[in-house]
Amino acid sequence: MTDNTNKPRIGWIGTGVMGAPMCGHLLAEGYEASVYSRTLGKAETLIAQGANWCDSPAAVAERSDVVFTMVGSADEVHEVYFGKQGVFAGLQPAAIVVDMGTTPPSLARVIASHALSMGANAVDAPVSGGDVGARNGTLSVMAGGEEWVVESLRSLFDCMAGTVAWMGDAGSGQHTKMANQLAVAGTMIGVCEALVYAGRAGVDLEQLVVVISKGAAGCWTLSNLAPRIIRGDDSPGFMVDHFVKDLGIALGECEQMGITLPGLELADRLYRQTQAIGHGQSGTQALIHAIEQLQE
Amino acid sequence: MTDNTNKPRIGWIGTGVMGAPMCGHLLAEGYEASVYSRTLGKAETLIAQGANWCDSPAAVAERSDVVFTMVGSADEVHEVYFGKQGVFAGLQPAAIVVDMGTTPPSLARVIASHALSMGANAVDAPVSGGDVGARNGTLSVMAGGEEWVVESLRSLFDCMAGTVAWMGDAGSGQHTKMANQLAVAGTMIGVCEALVYAGRAGVDLEQLVVVISKGAAGCWTLSNLAPRIIRGDDSPGFMVDHFVKDLGIALGECEQMGITLPGLELADRLYRQTQAIGHGQSGTQALIHAIEQLQE
Numbered sequence: 001m002t003d004n005t006n007k008p009r010i011g012w013i014g015t016g017v018m019g020a021p022m023c024g025h026l027l028a029e030g031y032e033a034s035v036y037s038r039t040l041g042k043a044e045t046l047i048a049q050g051a052n053w054c055d056s057p058a059a060v061a062e063r064s065d066v067v068f069t070m071v072g073s074a075d076e077v078h079e080v081y082f083g084k085q086g087v088f089a090g091l092q093p094a095a096i097v098v099d100m101g102t103t104p105p106s107l108a109r110v111i112a113s114h115a116l117s118m119g120a121n122a123v124d125a126p127v128s129g130g131d132v133g134a135r136n137g138t139l140s141v142m143a144g145g146e147e148w149v150v151e152s153l154r155s156l157f158d159c160m161a162g163t164v165a166w167m168g169d170a171g172s173g174q175h176t177k178m179a180n181q182l183a184v185a186g187t188m189i190g191v192c193e194a195l196v197y198a199g200r201a202g203v204d205l206e207q208l209v210v211v212i213s214k215g216a217a218g219c220w221t222l223s224n225l226a227p228r229i230i231r232g233d234d235s236p237g238f239m240v241d242h243f244v245k246d247l248g249i250a251l252g253e254c255e256q257m258g259i260t261l262p263g264l265e266l267a268d269r270l271y272r273q274t275q276a277i278g279h280g281q282s283g284t285q286a287l288i289h290a291i292e293q294l295q296e
Numbered sequence: 297m298t299d300n301t302n303k304p305r306i307g308w309i310g311t312g313v314m315g316a317p318m319c320g321h322l323l324a325e326g327y328e329a330s331v332y333s334r335t336l337g338k339a340e341t342l343i344a345q346g347a348n349w350c351d352s353p354a355a356v357a358e359r360s361d362v363v364f365t366m367v368g369s370a371d372e373v374h375e376v377y378f379g380k381q382g383v384f385a386g387l388q389p390a391a392i393v394v395d396m397g398t399t400p401p402s403l404a405r406v407i408a409s410h411a412l413s414m415g416a417n418a419v420d421a422p423v424s425g426g427d428v429g430a431r432n433g434t435l436s437v438m439a440g441g442e443e444w445v446v447e448s449l450r451s452l453f454d455c456m457a458g459t460v461a462w463m464g465d466a467g468s469g470q471h472t473k474m475a476n477q478l479a480v481a482g483t484m485i486g487v488c489e490a491l492v493y494a495g496r497a498g499v500d501l502e503q504l505v506v507v508i509s510k511g512a513a514g515c516w517t518l519s520n521l522a523p524r525i526i527r528g529d530d531s532p533g534f535m536v537d538h539f540v541k542d543l544g545i546a547l548g549e550c551e552q553m554g555i556t557l558p559g560l561e562l563a564d565r566l567y568r569q570t571q572a573i574g575h576g577q578s579g580t581q582a583l584i585h586a587i588e589q590l591q592e
Contacts, residue, residue, distance in 0.1 A: 167503060176504055176507060179504055180512070183483075183490040185486055186487065186490075189482045193560055194476070197546070201474075202468070203463055203471050207461065207463060211461040216424060216517065216520075216534070219479070219483055224512075261587070262566070262590070
């Protein structure tokens with residue numbers, strides 16, 4: 001048994017495909033963890049690893065120095081923090097809440113200011129790297145909040161992540177994640193249209209990817225997802241449903257900031273169409289099916 | 297003086313910012329070259345290197361085994377090949393014509409079939425790598441035509457290029473270049489929108505690029521052009537005017553093939569707007585100004 005004397009007590013709320021392995025890494029490093037999830041079954045592996053089950057987010061917060069959340073939609077995040085049995089109903093003074101999901105930056109700021117009003121601190125710390133990164137402990141963390149607070153979490157983040165970047169004040173982590181998704185959306189549209197075009201033009205697609213990857217068209221999407229598209233593999237990676245959620249957050253923030261991004265609007269439309277034709281649970285590369293459908 | 301006995305006699309038509317250094321590499325390797333350009337002045341450096349000036353494309357073709365062309369628009373390419381004093385008016389039997397510009401794939405096929413009817417061969421061999429690649433001899437060549445013909449040109453291509461890929465029959469090189477530009481267009485929109493968004497959200501842009509480059513948003517555009525955008529450097533790289541020309545070719549081919557690519561249409565619209573606000577001679581990263589303008 002590792003000595004826990006100087007280790008913060010961890011709380012973990014949301015033990016899905018991302019949260020469970022992330023919390024698992026903390027348990028493996030000897031941290032004591034209290035966990036809550038909407039579905040008890042999803043926490044069973046963690047409980048078997050020694051986590052303490054709690055009946056509510058409030059109960060988790062009551063016994064934790066650092067409370068991590070990794071839940072779904074903005075509504076769910078709001079309920080987990082502000083609900084009757086939410087985190088803020090049990091949060092201890094000087095505790096830190098860390099939302100590692102992708103949450104509207106504006107909600108991240110509301111959470112941060114409420115935490116501050118309770119004498120606690122909040123960090124928004126969304127990740128990239130997907131479920132593979134979560135299992136392997138190689139996620140990239142984009143963190144917003146007070147710099148010293150983010151630094152104080154570094155040994156915890158290091159259990160789950162390959163890189164941790166402090167991006168600025170509350171909401172900056174989420175804004176960084178949004179900017180990341182905007183760039184991803186552009187590469188996805190470009191790569192899928194290149195493949196649809198080249199396919200119709202009779203170009204060998206595997207050769208195409210090899211050749212154009214070396215130059216200005218080179219991107220992660222081309223190297224990693226184009227080969228899946230070519231072999232007809234729609235498996236996620238990162239799910240269309242989740243990407244649509246993220247694009248919706250980005251659109252909402254743009255509206256609040258009064259900015260117009262036509263590429264984002266197009267991506268949102270095309271990805272909603274990808275959902276509509278039954279690919280919500282497919283990987284983001286399933287965008288190819290929505291673009292193929294335009295040709296029919 | 298290198299021994300020219302077994303070397304094909306080269307013709308080179310179009311000695312601009314790309315063509316001049318490309319032809320220069322052949323001269324430096326001891327090839328005999330006949331050159332023509334609309335503007336004599338642009339060929340002077342090559343003439344000083346030993347190239348023979350000719351008064352027309354036909355005159356170049358009359359004395360060449362392999363005729364390279366590197367000219368501008370589809371109309372100019374058509375005139376260079378099919379004009380009264382064009383390449384086909386002087387082309388020798390068993391010669392090879394090689395169009396290294398970015399030309400409509402459909403025109404590339406017309407040139408190939410005309411060459412064949414004269415007992416000659418044609419290769420469409422557009423490049424990526426820009427003027428830097430042309431000067432350094434590190435271009436990527438995407439070649440369409442008979443495989444053995446492309447192979448017979450390899451020692452010539454190797455003087456100018458780092459990689460040479462045979463993509464299939466006539467037009468395949470141009471189609472590959474179009475697919476390349478489609479993918480580039482997507483990454484440009486995604487990266488520019490990410491930067492506009494993050495800028496408005498108050499995220500440190502240099503830090504943003506470092507952080508998101510590592511993951512799924514990673515692309516050549518983000519690594520190479522985002523830093524220029526951040527420091528306000530609009531210099532080309534690859535010029536907006538040329539990119540608009542390429543997107544126009546892609547749109548024309550899509551129309552001929554009966555396909556619809558909304559990302560391409562958006563890129564065309566935004567890049568025309570980039571031209572309209574005075575950035576035709578800027579690098580493709582100047583797209584940021586058209587997207588910024590949408591916010592005003």
